Amino acid sequence: MSNLAPLPPDWPGGYWLHWGVFVIIILAFVLLTVLIFIWYERRGLGRFQARVGPNRAGPFGIFQSVADAVKILTKEDIVPAKGDKIVFWLAPVVAFVPVLMVFAVIPFQSGALLADLNVGILYVVAVSSVSVIGIFMAGWSSNNKYSLIGAMRTVAQVVSYEIPLGLAIIGVVLISGSLSLTEIVAAQNIPFILFQPLGFLIFLLASLAEINRAPFDVMEADSELVAGFHTEYSGMKFGLFFLAEYAEALVASAIIATLFLGGWRGGVLPPVLWFLIKVFGVFFLIFWIRSTVPRVRIDQIMGFAWKFLLPLALINMFITGIEVVLLPEALPWPIIFVNLAIAVILVVVWSKLFKLGGGRVEV
Amino acid sequence: MVIKTEPFVINIGPAHPSTHGVFRMRTTLDGEVVVDLEPVFGYLHRGIEKLAEERTYTQNIPFTDRLDYLASMSNNLAYVMAVEKLAGIPAPERAEYLRVIMAELQRLASHLIAVGAFLNDCGAFMTPILYMLREREKILDLFEMVSGQRLTYNYMRIGGVSQDIPKEFLPALRKFVEGMPGFIDEYDQLLAENEILLARSKGVGILSKEQAINISAAGPVLRGSGVKWDIRKADPYSVYDRFEFEIPTGSAGDCYDRYRVRVEEMRQSVRIIKQAMEQLPLGEVRALVPQRLHPPVGEAYGRIEAPKGELGFYLVSDNSIAPYRFHIRAPSLMNLTALRDMIVGWKLADLIIIFGSIDICMGEVDR
Numbered sequence: 001m002s003n004l005a006p007l008p009p010d011w012p013g014g015y016w017l018h019w020g021v022f023v024i025i026i027l028a029f030v031l032l033t034v035l036i037f038i039w040y041e042r043r044g045l046g047r048f049q050a051r052v053g054p055n056r057a058g059p060f061g062i063f064q065s066v067a068d069a070v071k072i073l074t075k076e077d078i079v080p081a082k083g084d085k086i087v088f089w090l091a092p093v094v095a096f097v098p099v100l101m102v103f104a105v106i107p108f109q110s111g112a113l114l115a116d117l118n119v120g121i122l123y124v125v126a127v128s129s130v131s132v133i134g135i136f137m138a139g140w141s142s143n144n145k146y147s148l149i150g151a152m153r154t155v156a157q158v159v160s161y162e163i164p165l166g167l168a169i170i171g172v173v174l175i176s177g178s179l180s181l182t183e184i185v186a187a188q189n190i191p192f193i194l195f196q197p198l199g200f201l202i203f204l205l206a207s208l209a210e211i212n213r214a215p216f217d218v219m220e221a222d223s224e225l226v227a228g229f230h231t232e233y234s235g236m237k238f239g240l241f242f243l244a245e246y247a248e249a250l251v252a253s254a255i256i257a258t259l260f261l262g263g264w265r266g267g268v269l270p271p272v273l274w275f276l277i278k279v280f281g282v283f284f285l286i287f288w289i290r291s292t293v294p295r296v297r298i299d300q301i302m303g304f305a306w307k308f309l310l311p312l313a314l315i316n317m318f319i320t321g322i323e324v325v326l327l328p329e330a331l332p333w334p335i336i337f338v339n340l341a342i343a344v345i346l347v348v349v350w351s352k353l354f355k356l357g358g359g360r361v362e363v
Numbered sequence: 364m365v366i367k368t369e370p371f372v373i374n375i376g377p378a379h380p381s382t383h384g385v386f387r388m389r390t391t392l393d394g395e396v397v398v399d400l401e402p403v404f405g406y407l408h409r410g411i412e413k414l415a416e417e418r419t420y421t422q423n424i425p426f427t428d429r430l431d432y433l434a435s436m437s438n439n440l441a442y443v444m445a446v447e448k449l450a451g452i453p454a455p456e457r458a459e460y461l462r463v464i465m466a467e468l469q470r471l472a473s474h475l476i477a478v479g480a481f482l483n484d485c486g487a488f489m490t491p492i493l494y495m496l497r498e499r500e501k502i503l504d505l506f507e508m509v510s511g512q513r514l515t516y517n518y519m520r521i522g523g524v525s526q527d528i529p530k531e532f533l534p535a536l537r538k539f540v541e542g543m544p545g546f547i548d549e550y551d552q553l554l555a556e557n558e559i560l561l562a563r564s565k566g567v568g569i570l571s572k573e574q575a576i577n578i579s580a581a582g583p584v585l586r587g588s589g590v591k592w593d594i595r596k597a598d599p600y601s602v603y604d605r606f607e608f609e610i611p612t613g614s615a616g617d618c619y620d621r622y623r624v625r626v627e628e629m630r631q632s633v634r635i636i637k638q639a640m641e642q643l644p645l646g647e648v649r650a651l652v653p654q655r656l657h658p659p660v661g662e663a664y665g666r667i668e669a670p671k672g673e674l675g676f677y678l679v680s681d682n683s684i685a686p687y688r689f690h691i692r693a694p695s696l697m698n699l700t701a702l703r704d705m706i707v708g709w710k711l712a713d714l715i716i717i718f719g720s721i722d723i724c725m726g727e728v729d730r
Contacts, residue, residue, distance in 0.1 A: 049493040145373045149395070149711065214488055215559055218712070225711075294559045295486020297712045298395060355562075360708045361396045 022114040026103045033279075034246040035065040040280070041287045048291040069239065077235035080143050087141035092233070092240035095134025098127045099247040106254050107182045109264040109271035120181040121169055124255060125162070128210070131244060132158040135229050138241070142232035150228030153218045153298050157209055160305040165206040167313035171199040171320040172259050185263035193260040194336045198316045198343035200260045202309050204285075207256065209301065211248040214290035218298050253282035308354050312346055370398050377406050381484050381715045384725025388702075388714070395710040400703050407729035415689035420446050420521060420656045423689065427676075428515035430691065431727040433476055436469035436506070437669040439519035444600060445665025445676035446521045450658035455647040458523035459602045464536070464639050465509070465518060466601075466667070467632040471543070472502040473670030474625045474632075477583075477722040481622055482554055484719035485563050491553055498546050501539050508532050521656065523649030536640060543633050551626055564618035568705040568717030571616055575701070582672025583624045584698045584721055588616035594668040601667075606638045618720040625722075655684050662688075671695050671722055691730060695723040 039054065039062055046053025054061035079088055102124050104114040117123050132155055139151020173179055175195055176187035184192075193200045209216040218228075225231070230241045257263060257278035264271035266278075296304065319342060323335060376387035385406035391399035411430070415423045427438040440462055447454060454462070476499065479492030503513045509528050510518040518525055554560050570580070575588040585592055593610045595603040611627030613620025658680040666675035672694025679688035698721050706714050 045488075049490045050497055051493060145371065149373075149392075153395075215486065217486070290488055291490050293487065293557065294482065294554065294563060295712070296559055297563060297710060299710065300562055351558075360567075361710075 019114065022104075026100070026114060029108075030100060030103060030247055030250065031243075033250055034243055035069070037246050037250060037283060038065040038068070040283070044284065044287055045291050048288070072239040072242075073236055075235040077237065078232070080232050083143045083232065084141035087137045088232075089237070091134050091138035091141060092237045092244070093134070094137060095131045096240050096244040096247065098130040098134075099244050099251055101127050102251045103254075105181055106251075106258060107185060107263060108275055110182070110186075113182065116180060116182050119179045121173065121179050121184070121259070124181075124251075125166055125169070128248075128251060129158065129162055131248070134244075138233065139229040142229070144232050146225045146227075146231050147229050150218075150225045150231075154212060154229065157212075157216065157218065157298070157301055157305075160302055161206045161209040161309075164202050164305060164309035164313040165210060167310070167317050168196075168199045168203040168206060169259065170317050171196045174317070174320050174324045181258055181263075185258055185265060188262040188265060190332055190336075191260060191262040195332075195339060196260065196316070196320070197340050198312060198346060199320070200256075201343065201347070202313050202316065203260070204256060206305075206309060207252040208286065208289065209305070211252050212245070213249065213286055215293045215296050216301055217290075217295060218301060249283060249286060250279065253279045253286065256282045303354075308350055312350060315346060316343075368393055375714070376403075381719065383480065383719070383723060384728075386723070386725055386728070388718070390711075390714065392711060395712075397706055397709055397711060397714055400706050400714070402699060402702050404699075404725070404728050407725045409730065411730045412689050412691060416685055416687065419684045420450075420658070420686065421654075423686070424519065424521075425515065425517045428517055429726055430693065430730060431473075431669065431671060431674075431695065431724040432514060433724055434469050434473045434670045435514065435516045436465040436518060437473075437667060437674060439516065440466050440601075441665055441667045441669065441674045442676045443519045443521050443665075444667065445663050445678050446656075446658070448665050449661065449663035449678050449680055450521070450652075450656060452522040452650055452652055454523045454650055456602070456644050457527075457646045458648045458650075460639050460643045461509075461524050461528065461648060462519060463601055463603065463606075464636055464643075465506070465516075465524075467635045467639070468502050468505060470632045470670045471629055472499045474583075474629050475499045475502075477670070478550075478622060478625050478629075481618075481716065481719045481722070482560075484716045485560060487554060487560075491550065494550055494553070498543070498550075505532065505536060505539065508535065520649060520652075522652040523647070525649075527648045533640065533643075536636070540633055540636050540640070544630065547626065547629050547633070555623075555626075561619065563713075564622065564716060564720070566615065566617050566619075567709060567713050568618045568720060569616050570701050570705055574704060575616065578697065578700045580672065580698050580701060581694045582668070582670070582698065583621050583628065584672065584701070586610065587613040587621035587624045589614050589620075594666055594673055598666070600665075602639075603635075605642065606635045608635050618716055621720045621722075657682050657684060666692070669694060671724065671727070672698060691727075693727040693730065695721075695725075695727040699723055699728060 042064065043053040043061065054064035057063040057067045079085055105117050105120040105123055107113040135154050136151045139147040172184060172192050175192060176184045178184060178187070230238055233241060257275065261278045261282070264275040266274035327335070370391050370393040373390050373392055374387060375390050376382040377385040382388070387403040387406070389401040389403055390397055411426050415426055424439060424442060427442040428435040430438045475495040479495035482491035483489060506516055507513050509532060510516040510525065570584065570588050572588050572590055575585050575590060589612050591610050591612050594600070596610055608631045611624050611631065613624050660680055660682050662677070662679045664675055664677045666673055673692065674694055675692035677688070677690040677692065678686045681687040702718065702721065705717050709717065
């Protein structure tokens, strides 16, 4: 891939300046986008739910998140008397920092990223799964049964969904022939969602579970567990969890946009704008799902991962492998239609075979 | 190898987002599975039954508003019917029709909340209940027209209703009734066939026919178990024998059936209101009743099919101006007795939706 900008760029100051600038850019981007995401989701949910949503602070309520942030900062910071204090303090940081670290390898446009790792996507999967430890720490240290149940559920769920998530990525990696996110984007003359419809579906569902979004939001499950793992948190420590939750959604949207929707590529508009449009589009899909479907029960979630997503992800990987090895020079369009047909058939067949439900235990 | 686990006790409530009021469930969990459950209530006890013995028959009507505060009209109706039975006062025909219209509107309002809250408990993030509340608002507007109130209406009187309907009421009601079936269909389509909802509620929290009868359950909980029992048909009161309507029943007795029964009942309520509007006669709306009512010595039990089940008022008179005994048969309390049997063995997440599918109102349980 010779058409990429050399990294790090040949700026005065070189290497370290590049790092400094991009760390600031990423911090600002994440914090600002999260604030916008919160407003965007609340306004969007408002429209879905036949109401207006926040509209008091600033035009269209755009400063609602800012007002919330100010409120959260001035709140009393409570630590449970019988909680594990050090772990309680550490948990929000452990949950938030890995999410921030993922952005190091996400290309905003060609060459505009902190570090173009040649194992980029592997790094994303590895780092993003650390934040679940923070959630478990929070649940454990709160000394609250609701928190603990929420945290236990999360660990079980996130660990299970890592597998279909990783397998869905392999399809993309096989086609592009690289683990680097920049090269994956560069390989997408046609967005990979067309080559990998099944992979996209699996990745979307698995990442919804990874970021604990509806319908897999059992870790919070406000109608069951009050607030799940952050029941005991208040003030900025809660704020950090909240931030981490939306930052995770941002990561998921960005990764989906990068892997399947062609990242910054699109033409006419500036590349960064294309990237943002795709990120916001994916996030719209995420909260659309949230406002529509009920929550799945935890054992059904686990069944869904192991009995539905995992076999489909394996089959998808297998088929993609065959196509890449046997038909490397095939025209794109026949392959696209074949893959789409395979995806539809597999999903229909599997949904006939696989049933949720049941779950009563004799006691 | 079987992993040895240890059950632990968790208090769900009294302040919990899904307990529909101040209700507490002392739950023993083994992991996610509920192995034991002990309902604890009484946090909202206001001693209404005792207070009512110190007040006149008319003064007691506002108390009934505060029982099931999501169905004040139905409570009013059951109480004034019991007093009328006790004192032998017939209500004018127009008043009876107005009572039926109000009671059915109230059933719609209550079921909208019940269905919305049930779907919310299932985890459908606020969307269904907000749509349902939009329609309930229209019903509250109608009630505000006739009674001036939006929650505690205090509209029924002994021997009739407090006042005749204003002239803008009937056109507004007609508009509402014409729109409502479409809305019910629309909201039904939102989630009725949703795979996740089916997986969550089908076969969950089964209450068998025998069990339902044994605990004297009533209303949608009883009908969801497949018992065709509705006071409006079984023991017709007011003018219900003049209308055509069906009694929807379920078959499995699970959460999904109870949800379906409520949705179908809403359709039937609209049907009843339509017929009542067409038949509505002219005339007085209030019989002449002495201000200080002294019913003869005796007892009376007035019962109606309230949105949540059979609501009965048992009154004993000693010929004074206040009832000697004032007992309320609250459907929420009766239906709640099935809670433990339905929940044990299911998971924590199921507990919430089984509890939600009973549709209780704590004002009525604790009184």
